[in-house]
């Protein structure tokens with residue numbers, strides 16, 4: 001085991017909480033002000049204005065924050081949101097950290113700081129190595145770094161002893177090359193952030209509709225009659241979605257939110273680009289809010305479907321019977337299965353006021369252009385896959401697929417997480433992809449499935465994997481069970497991070513650790529005379545160009561493809577059919593190869609310019625030929641089993657308004673009225689009374705799974721409008737509570753949104 005005395009969570013000191021009223025609208029003028037404050041502070045005025053002006057424009061760069069698509073007609077002034085501006089400020093900050101910083105501060109010392117403090121230190125600007133036994137990173141030349149990595153990979157008894165993680169910020173080109181290298185090495189050990197994120201969506205949609213992606217386009221929102229939003233907080237995590245919802249509302253659509261919390265973005269939106277948004281009251285967004293209990297969406301959806309079924313028995317036109325007959329399988333089974341769930345039981349489980357459920361049923365009965373959107377509130381549960389299948393059931397019953405204004409909308413997280421999967425980042429085997437790689441590159445990729453995130457952690461912990469590499473991301477803090485994951489990484493011989501910013505995974509490392517600093521998305525990627533551009537795919541399957549424009553923070557940075565190409569070159573020397581260096585430097589050539597390997601990428605070099613192109617999507621054409629009987633599948637989903645014992649609570653670990661996953665931009669959760677503190681737990685006041693707790697009482701959160709107790713210490717109680725028995729706290733602070741061996745059936749996504757805990761007063 002590693003001897004370094006590092007902290008896996010950092011400082012647990014309180015920062016000075018202030019609790020105010022929950023906001024009753026999102027965005028508006030304060031959002032613009034705060035966006036600019038963040039940008040100016042990190043980048044200065046000139047760089048901020050030029051960076052922001054180019055973000056999400058056709059000739060500019062794709063926002064590094066979420067994956068929400070850009071409208072066809074971009075706003076000339078500002079096609080970005082508050083959190084996009086924060087993401088840019090975080091990436092394009094002028095602050096840098098070099099070898100002198102690491103000579104001064106040991107990894108032991110830095111690890112005691114909070115994630116917020118660590119993230120604020122600035123950009124990584126030179127390759128660094130942490131040698132065995134040492135607690136200080138030192139500078140190393142690029143070539144030495146590449147050779148060290150290659151040597152370590154060569155010492156492995158099998159390529160399956162290496163793990164190659166990807167976070168979804170990498171471009172298609174970088175991810176494609178990375179996947180190619182890993183396969184050339186001979187393993188499919190490619191866990192990615194998707195495993196912790198929308199994997200449940202991919203599995204559920206793949207099994208029911210034949211494609212693991214959503215079916216709607218942005219324009220569908222403008223035509224939809226109903227948009228249901230389950231388990232998603234767009235005001236914070238996908239703010240530009242609010243503009244689409246506003247348009248939907250203005251066109252007469254009804255918005256239904258399903259969430260244990262009433263999130264500000266879904267209450268009212270003040271569009272900072274409209275007079276109404278700036279001077280008047282903005283647009284009310286959700287017409288009906290169903291305050292469901294955590295992980296009781298299946299009970300709620302079943303109840304809604306049962307009520308629709310009862311209406312259909314009378315009217316015969318509530319369900320789309322032609323659609324059901326023509327395109328689906330399993331309808332009779334679904335109806336029969338529903339009979340086994342008494343309505344009263346479903347009502348009591350979901351905890352929602354029946355009046356509102358009836359209102360929703362009334363709307364759904366009359367409409368059939370329905371979009372269902374969801375995010376982590378549905379995917380990160382033991383039954384995450386079934387949550388989504390129940391949504392698909394509803395859409396199939398209503399015939400709400402394959403027509404304008406209707407369909408599935410898993411709202412993706414990282415800006416290119418969907419593209420990374422499209423171009424080959426996956427732990428499972430795609431025979432089609434393997435054949436195409438063989439035909440194009442002349443080597444045979446491995447045909448044994450690799451490890452996903454939770455199984456990679458286990459393999460490292462058990463000493464079965466010894467080298468870990470991360471293309472972006474912050475594996476230690478993002479993954480479940482921080483203490484176990486820390487031991488796993490520390491058991492490795494070598495951990496390598498290709499990163500823009502310092503994070504905890506650089507501190508909790510293998511015996512040797514290497515940091516390879518890379519260009520950010522917003523930065524100019526210059527090679528000779530050419531300023532290179534790459535491609536990304538948004539949440540709705542559109543592939544388009546992105547071109548960084550800002551002066552890189554250092555001229556010693558390499559692009560992600562170049563780093564990967566150099567590692568591959570150092571490993572294979574010239575003994576491999578792929579010309580790694582050439583490919584990694586010539587993105588045009590890389591795209592030519594991608595078009596031979598990746599379905600739908602034909603002519604990508606041309607088509608990705610000027611706004612981009614949509615990838616094929618069988619649901620849009622109602623082509624279910626790949627599924628059993630050639631039909632879309634109804635699913636009978638069991639109810640989750642959540643009998644909480646007395647004193648137990650259901651905890652969801654969510655994002656505050658001031659973070660991007662493990663990157664902490666600030667300490668405020670403005671819309672929820674919680675300021676200057678992250679170590680908080682939101683609780684229902686009646687639960688607080690029962691436990692004898694007051695506002696700002698200090699508590700510890702404890703989970704107990706398989707006889708093992710895990711504790712997250714020092715949280716301040718915040719009274720909040722949340723269902724009884726449910727509590728909410730922020731991740732990554734609470735990841736210490738999530739057991740590594742409890743995850744969703746089939747998708748293996750950690751149960752980050754339904755952790756059973758007890759609360760102990762300090």
Ligand SMILES: Nc1nc2c(c(=O)[nH]1)N[C@H]1C(S)=C(S)[C@@H](COP(=O)(O)OP(=O)(O)OC[C@H]3O[C@@H](n4cnc5c(=O)[nH]c(N)nc54)[C@H](O)[C@@H]3O)O[C@H]1N2
Nearest residue numbers: 083231232233237294295375376377413414655659660661
């Ligand atoms: N600014 C910003 N943008 C981001 C990110 C970020 O951290 N910051 N992260 C990006 C990434 S990678 C992702 S995946 C997305 C995440 O986007 P979201 O999924 O919106 O993020 P979470 O904060 O995890 O929010 C989950 C929401 O689900 C609700 N919820 C929790 N449990 C349940 C449940 O059982 N049922 C229902 N119906 N609701 C539930 C919570 O109250 C919360 O509103 O955002 C992306 N965009």
Ligand SMILES: Nc1nc2c(c(=O)[nH]1)N[C@H]1C(S)=C(S)[C@@H](COP(=O)(O)OP(=O)(O)OC[C@H]3O[C@@H](n4cnc5c(=O)[nH]c(N)nc54)[C@H](O)[C@@H]3O)O[C@H]1N2
Nearest residue numbers: 167197472473474478498499500501503653661662731752
């Ligand atoms: N408890 C709990 N845990 C969760 C979640 C939850 O809701 N609750 N959400 C999960 C989800 S949805 C996700 S997606 C994961 C996220 O997991 P990750 O993707 O692993 O985490 P991030 O915090 O997004 O990674 C941030 C780091 O990426 C690096 N980075 C940023 N931009 C770039 C770039 O352009 N290139 C490179 N090479 N590096 C870059 C920076 O060094 C930064 O510190 O976390 C998961 N973990």
Ligand SMILES: [Mo]
Nearest residue numbers: 197198413414
């Ligand atoms: Mo995510």
